[in-house]
Amino acid sequence: MAGSTHTVTNQPPPLVGYDVFTADRALTEAVERHTDPELCDEVRGELAALGRASGSAQLHEWGTQANENPPRLRTHDRYGHRLDEVEFHPSWHRLLGKGVSAGLTAAWSRPAGHVRRAAAFLVWTQVDAGNLCPLSMTHAAVPALRSDPALAAEWEPRLTSMVYDRELRPARLKAGALFGMGMTEKQGGSDVRANATAATALAEAGTYELTGHKWFCSAPMSDGFLVLAQAPEGLTCFLVPRVLDDGSRNVFMIQRLKDKLGNRSNASGEVEFDGTWARRVGEEGRGVRTIIEMVAATRLDCVLGSAGLMRQAVAQAVHHCTYREAFGGTLADKALMRNVLADLALESEAATTLALRLAAAYDDGSEQERALLRIAVPAAKYWVTKRCPPVAVEAAECLGGNGYVEESGMPRLVRESPLNSTWEGAGNVQALDVVRALQREPQALNAYLLEVGKARGADHRLDTAVKDLLTELGDLDGVEGRARRLAERLALVLQGSLLVRYAPPEVADAFCGARLGGDGGAAFGTLPSSLDLASVVERARPQV
Template structure:
């Protein structure tokens, strides 16, 4: 029969036209758990609306376009005048505008704002992770600016606005602004105290002139940037506006855009300051103290972003295997594939559960919760972001050759997956930050142990892991060489504690067996066959 060779069969339809939020049972339950009941109806409505947008074919196409046509640098206009502008595909602006409108920069101004935003950020990452960078930095700039009440009063209403205004013009003429950040330099990397950018005081109170460079400056088309520079009194935090109040462009020379492995829709630049006007944030010599709030908030967003990427990878894998048939039945019903999918689902749910718990600590704001964040954020950032890449790769493999083809969307997830582990302090930095909290802030450890202790007696494997963790913590001699091991164990015990308390029994049982009890292998798909793996996979299936 003519054309019969072109009949397409046994190819699952694309995962589209669904509510990314409503189909994520672990996320919905976390929101219900951490939000005031009076806020739940409104929050579920907002998140479901965002989830339906995120799951639509239109927005999925925008995400693909933003990556297929990455940003381009224009250093000069047609007449040779320096303009230092970055051009983005229209899809980028559409996505960024929807992210701003969804409140992804306004957590600080509404009840339960951090939990609601965290859930939204996790959902939105699944559309396109690149525009999460400016959204994250704009959100995170608020605590840094609050170290200077005058600056906070001026800028916070703009930062927390739900209006996206892409035009480069004075901030006081805009209904909403976005912020970027520039800390690392060629010679220093994570060692920000090695910065060489110089800040010279000007006659105007609080004003300085910056001269130097930044090796990584993300989102260079933002309206303002928080940067570190050496003032007469030491390393200091500064606000660099892109456009000055009189409408002239500040000196912000974009030397080139980075050619990155992933995150290609987002511009990351090398920039030079040459007589650049800046406003001091906080006191001279207190730059790290001023910007640390921004760093902590962006690190939590790294956890959320990785949780979102893992969730999307798992959703795609489970969806594909639910409709793909091989060897006489659906892939999802094959014992070995079910084992792989369940193992991936455990990693995804554990990441989501821990991330939302930390967001809730921000909303609480109490002393104990702040102490918990001090140690749990770097531990979570270390572990969750490390798990993202192997999850994405294994999930792509569940689609077979289809998962290696760009049209599936899986290669973009794979390329994006290592990013959050590298940015905002790579693995070693996070592990050392856990040690720093242990040594300098005993209350942080107390808060963490109190959180873990809430599940005492619920699972013998968790109890044993918590006991082993205490033994590790009791011997800090020569601990730097095993800081990663300590951060990993801390994160795993925290995840186990939360899952035992809040997840269905089959999920908690499987996690404690494989992650804490040693009854699992190094690769995914090595869970004990005695577990209820079908229930774990069904829970992860992206169906409302």
């Protein structure tokens, strides 16, 4: 029984029991903008249902439980037989099952599939980011498998299924399947052409035996994996099933699980192949080209995941400051705190708007939109994922000491925030990929310039930024050393163009001034006080 000195006052109510999707105005507007009007009600209803579940106390408890009880590896049974199984807390399976049933692996088979999935991915990240890894891998495997029509016909219905089947058994007997990926090796890292895993052809056409190791294997509990190995004609992509058609286990030895900074609910492992049966995907020697479509899709998921983490961090900060009182008023009404919150809100909205625009390009599928993706995805992946950690840290600070306490949920967001910058190619890899697109694919730059040009004349700071960018692009000598700067400017100009066209004037004005016009400082909370910051903060406030 609490004593009189422990009466709780001046503490905000928990941010639960609300619709995560509908409460996010930037997201709902983007979905409406990029969805056919005939589908819009259906898509909004579906996303609102997921949003209500995502904002419930029950699902947030599941997320907490999954992170407090991370996966465990069982290499052997009691008799010494190899098992190589990963055990998860029941809450992990509940979350993963709900993610599958919400269509997070089904974008390729549904109308407006990528926009509705992107919005769902952004919402679902705010419950627990860990279970998004197998959902992302499974979604992204589809375009890689389509390089082999027979394999695609066999596997795609399983991967796009909205049924979660957790049992390890032959995939042909399952109502739904999940995929993982194994590219990285000890000696190579991002340099996958240094991979040493060897593939030896078997008698049956298209089948091989793999021998080697993978330093990082995403989602090692999955039903199948896309991996890279050295075949006689060079680096090649392979499909490795976890269980063979006769019911026997494929040789897939999980040596250990990684002990990670964040992403604790998810399993990432080191695996060994020793006579492991595999099916070739695509042509021998063209493994990178085959798997690159998977990589592009997972890079967009990195952007979406970071946008989701930022949105949850900002929502928590604005919610706290709306209720918390200090020095004679609520924190949100204090000029300096309002400046900080508005600056964070700008970053979150810019990330969301850009991510949904890229998802819409996938749905469109035209040559010009594909060209835009070629340069915009690595630039967005570079910049949005780089902005996520400082947003999460600053948002946690808005809660004061409470934000440093695990019960607030903010430390989990902070630990999670650096992951997407590293996953699927760290910052230098993305920046250099942008440079390659600029040097080798002029149609990509043309598509980008056409996109940003749609806002021409609407904001003088944006126009100046575009002009300066063109000057910089005119000199690509020694560009490698400037690759990060180029990627950053490409992303910021694209975000500015989108916000000028689609966001409320107060948001676009603040973004162009602070991010393109030099009116903001290096730290958050340095926006000019002449801006309409109260409206920016109100727009970001989750309506509970």
